[in-house]
Amino acid sequence: MTVSYTWVQWNKHKKIYDLIMLALSLIFVATFILTSTLVYKDDEAISAMILAIRAFGILAIILLHIILCIGPLTRITPLMSPILYNRRHLGVMMFFAALIHAGLALLFYGAFGVRSPFAGLFDGYHAYTSISGFPFEIMGLFALLILFVMASTSHDFWLAFLTPCLWKSLHMLVYLAYAFVLLHVVFGALQSERHPALATALIAGAVTVFALHIVSGLKEFKPSLQAQEADAPWIDIGLVNDFPMDQGRVVCIANQERVAIFRHNDGISALSNVCAHQAGPLGEGRIVNGCVTCPWHGYQYHADNGQSPPPYTERIPTYELRIEGERVLLNPQPNPPGTPVTPAVRSSEPSSDEVGET
Amino acid sequence: MMGSCVLYCGIDIMTPASIFLILLGMYFAVGTVIGLVFVIIGIRKIDPVAAGAPLRVRFIFLPGTISIWPIVLYLWRTKLKAGSSS
Ligand code: HEM
Numbered sequence: 135m136t137v138s139y140t141w142v143q144w145n146k147h148k149k150i151y152d153l154i155m156l157a158l159s160l161i162f163v164a165t166f167i168l169t170s171t172l173v174y175k176d177d178e179a180i181s182a183m184i185l186a187i188r189a190f191g192i193l194a195i196i197l198l199h200i201i202l203c204i205g206p207l208t209r210i211t212p213l214m215s216p217i218l219y220n221r222r223h224l225g226v227m228m229f230f231a232a233l234i235h236a237g238l239a240l241l242f243y244g245a246f247g248v249r250s251p252f253a254g255l256f257d258g259y260h261a262y263t264s265i266s267g268f269p270f271e272i273m274g275l276f277a278l279l280i281l282f283v284m285a286s287t288s289h290d291f292w293l294a295f296l297t298p299c300l301w302k303s304l305h306m307l308v309y310l311a312y313a314f315v316l317l318h319v320v321f322g323a324l325q326s327e328r329h330p331a332l333a334t335a336l337i338a339g340a341v342t343v344f345a346l347h348i349v350s351g352l353k354e355f356k357p358s359l360q361a362q363e364a365d366a367p368w369i370d371i372g373l374v375n376d377f378p379m380d381q382g383r384v385v386c387i388a389n390q391e392r393v394a395i396f397r398h399n400d401g402i403s404a405l406s407n408v409c410a411h412q413a414g415p416l417g418e419g420r421i422v423n424g425c426v427t428c429p430w431h432g433y434q435y436h437a438d439n440g441q442s443p444p445p446y447t448e449r450i451p452t453y454e455l456r457i458e459g460e461r462v463l464l465n466p467q468p469n470p471p472g473t474p475v476t477p478a479v480r481s482s483e484p485s486s487d488e489v490g491e492t
Numbered sequence: 493m494m495g496s497c498v499l500y501c502g503i504d505i506m507t508p509a510s511i512f513l514i515l516l517g518m519y520f521a522v523g524t525v526i527g528l529v530f531v532i533i534g535i536r537k538i539d540p541v542a543a544g545a546p547l548r549v550r551f552i553f554l555p556g557t558i559s560i561w562p563i564v565l566y567l568w569r570t571k572l573k574a575g576s577s578s
């Protein structure tokens with residue numbers, strides 16, 4: 135939905151969201167440093183620099199967990215959609231937290247000594263930061279490089295330039311970055327056996343991310359509807375009243391292909407379930423101001439032709455529907471993106487024994 | 493350390509680590525040059541929306557070009573070709 139580019143695509147909601155996240159992050163860092171200073175005293179005292187390094191590292195990993203959990207959570211409950219809406223800004227914020235962490239670590243352990251700040255990355259100071267000597271910083275560096283690729287290509291320009299498919303694949307690298315971060319923390323921070331709390335939190339976090347992805351994956355799975363022999367290729371997708379007013383429904387046809395069904399005014403329309411923006415699930419969205427609205431970032435489409443309202447130019451495939459009695463039938467053959475289709479309407483008033491369910 | 497190859501700043505350039513970091517630095521350096529050309533001139537020919545954006549806005553695309561410049565070069569070429577043939 136891009137008509138012009140700006141530095142950061144902010145609107146009022148996103149600004150408030152970003153401000154809240156930024157404030158929470160700063161409060162976290164300050165609280166972390168302050169409490170650690172109060173807890174570890176005298177002999178155990180830790181320099182403020184080390185505390186800052188740890189605080190930003192932990193902040194980054196917390197943000198990373200939130201980012202990884204938002205996707206599956208929105209599938210499980212729509213309550214999370216507002217957070218998903220601005221996930222990209224959260225990603226950039228996480229990158230900066232990690233960058234500050236890495237920058238401070240390199241400065242502190244490297245440049246202030248005799249060696250080059252980067253030399254320590256691979257072979258410098260494991261003697262006292264890790265038992266095995268595993269170069270955990272290099273894992274951190276790999277993670278940081280991936281996060282850099284993602285943060286730097288997060289602008290909508292890149293989405294258009296790379297095409298949503300390539301962009302999405304690139305951003306799937308976040309899971310690789312996550313793996314590197316886990317190694318970085320497991321081999322680095324954990325091996326110095328400072329805090330069992332960090333170990334517990336790390337395991338709990340990884341289990342949560344994993345479990346949420348499994349649960350949302352299961353929820354996503356729907357048995358495919360098959361065409362009835364006699365009436366091929368049309369597929370019976372249910373009763374008219376199965377489809378709530380102005381609220382999307384996803385049906386799954388052969389090959390796990392998904393179709394979004396919308397009932398608006400008197401008619402029912404069918405569109406591809408895949409949003410042209412980042413392949414969000416349109417069928418989990420609603421009709422807002424007469425347009426099908428994607429639950430992920432709010433791209434809109436006319437239900438009867440799959441086209442975004444002007445000046446936008448996105449188009450998605452449409453499907454033919456037909457209503458027989460009270461049953462809704464779908465032609466599984468998609469029309470080219472943007473093809474107008476007259477919404478299916480009941481041919482006559484339903485007979486009395488067919489009404490009743492709401 | 494392999495004394496013969498220690499730069500004055502203290503990096504022993506013969507270790508795998510230094511070689512990796514030097515390559516990484518070169519990757520970013522090349523990316524910066526390509527990125528500057530891309531955001532100042534290149535982008536205007538291939539993206540009608542970005543063409544309308546002022547230079548200071550287009551500079552926000554610089555870090556992205558630096559990070560994935562091989563992909564940018566490839567798509568840049570494909571898009572130029574597609575543009576000139578149509
Ligand atoms: C070049 C990249 C990086 C370097 C050089 C680096 C360096 C370090 C160092 C030296 C420590 C130990 C700090 C200490 O306990 O004194 C550490 C811990 C940590 N790092 Fe990194 N890091 C990098 C990237 C990352 C990234 C990308 C993340 C997460 C997104 C991250 C998250 C953490 C966490 C959570 C800890 C544990 C903090 C603690 O001990 O309480 N690091 N890192």
Ligand code: FES
Pocket residue numbers: 409410411412413414415428429430431432433
């Ligand atoms: S996926 Fe972003 S708006 Fe639909």
